[in-house]
Amino acid sequence: xxxxxxxxxxxxxxxxxxxGYSAISYQDISNQVGIRKAxxxxxxxxxxxxxxxxxxxxxxxxxxxxxxxxxxRKSDTWGLLDDYFAIYLSFxxxxxxxxxxxxxxxxxxxxxxxxxxxxxxxxxxxxxxIRHVIEMGQENEMIADDQKADYLAGxxxxxxxxxxxxxxATESFDRVHEAQDMLRRALKRL
Amino acid sequence: xxxxxxxxxxxxxxxxxxxGYSAISYQDISNQVGIRKAxxxxxxxxxxxxxxxxxxxxxxxxxxxxxxxxxxRKSDTWGLLDDYFAIYLSFxxxxxxxxxxxxxxxxxxxxxxxxxxxxxxxxxxxxxxIRHVIEMGQENEMIADDQKADYLAGxxxxxxxxxxxxxxATESFDRVHEAQDMLRRALKRL
DNA sequence: GTCTATAAGATGATAGAC
DNA sequence: GTCTATCATCTTATAGAC
Numbered sequence: 001x002x003x004x005x006x007x008x009x010x011x012x013x014x015x016x017x018x019x020g021y022s023a024i025s026y027q028d029i030s031n032q033v034g035i036r037k038a039x040x041x042x043x044x045x046x047x048x049x050x051x052x053x054x055x056x057x058x059x060x061x062x063x064x065x066x067x068x069x070x071x072x073r074k075s076d077t078w079g080l081l082d083d084y085f086a087i088y089l090s091f092x093x094x095x096x097x098x099x100x101x102x103x104x105x106x107x108x109x110x111x112x113x114x115x116x117x118x119x120x121x122x123x124x125x126x127x128x129x130i131r132h133v134i135e136m137g138q139e140n141e142m143i144a145d146d147q148k149a150d151y152l153a154g155x156x157x158x159x160x161x162x163x164x165x166x167x168x169a170t171e172s173f174d175r176v177h178e179a180q181d182m183l184r185r186a187l188k189r190l
Numbered sequence: 191x192x193x194x195x196x197x198x199x200x201x202x203x204x205x206x207x208x209x210g211y212s213a214i215s216y217q218d219i220s221n222q223v224g225i226r227k228a229x230x231x232x233x234x235x236x237x238x239x240x241x242x243x244x245x246x247x248x249x250x251x252x253x254x255x256x257x258x259x260x261x262x263r264k265s266d267t268w269g270l271l272d273d274y275f276a277i278y279l280s281f282x283x284x285x286x287x288x289x290x291x292x293x294x295x296x297x298x299x300x301x302x303x304x305x306x307x308x309x310x311x312x313x314x315x316x317x318x319x320i321r322h323v324i325e326m327g328q329e330n331e332m333i334a335d336d337q338k339a340d341y342l343a344g345x346x347x348x349x350x351x352x353x354x355x356x357x358x359a360t361e362s363f364d365r366v367h368e369a370q371d372m373l374r375r376a377l378k379r380l
Numbered sequence: 381g382t383c384t385a386t387a388a389g390a391t392g393a394t395a396g397a398c
Numbered sequence: 399g400t401c402t403a404t405c406a407t408c409t410t411a412t413a414g415a416c
Contacts, residue, residue: 022212025408025410035383036383107213108359116359123360157356158353162352163348165351168295169309170313190379
């Protein structure tokens, strides 16, 4: 059983992923965690603090997954890409949820500054990681090198985030599978 | 000068595109339009009514643009695709705004039912239109036909929505240009 | 740490005058 | 049609007891 602070973060993460930042309240979290909403303020004085903490933790969690993948897969281009794609496939079992930062990006201008910075940093982390994978793939001639690795990385990121968001709204998670299929082919043949 | 009802819809559309549905209030619209918030209830009794009306109008507006393009471009595959891409490029001049339905899809589970239906219908319209363009392109051998047109259409849609959303959060509208570039190449060579 | 109690403000919505 | 006035409810947040 996680401590109270982690339970609050878990609840907030889940709620933001399914409802967005503006829609959720301390009361919602209070109901899920089973403590009074005043108690939440003990851990996170303001909603801005809570938002920043949730994104920070989420960003770090994924960064660790990606770094671990890099360590075990070495320069196995398609294995690395599969690992990354798996992050997005994990949402299939909870169709109300999407990537936390995809959800937050949808209401970016109303987010508190610190949360904005973390969301921005999240996308930066991912783009750098994907770019690295693609660069290695281009060196090994697994991926065509007539396109800048950075453009390709941004493209992969946008596509996957978009597939999750549109997929949830159209109740078609297949979209995510299909998008990954297309990306794999495109990277091979571009 | 548009009538009051249209001014309200214009304002709501603008606000949702930049802030999302949950974050906006009758007060915000009241401030922009210059009428009291009680007056807005005269046109749209509940926020749910307003949401449904905004999406319905937006969906129709884009449907008309796409149908007009189909009528003038006939079977000019790349011309049609350019017209469609131009819809997304139009957001470059107002970097706070993204596609209304992309923004709404980011908080889909909390939307009123009727708004959900319209958002869903919006994506359906687009996917059908793009699929049609791709099918014609495959017949004319402009686009390779080893992939289902419907998958390709879904992929294009997801990518463009994702590029807008991620692009706004990372202050890099280039993302949209680059994604369109990649899509064009990918469709040609797949 | 968690609670009760409470504050100050915003929200969607309605009634009724003009 | 648009206004003022008002309502009940929800929001984030704080003070202080246990």
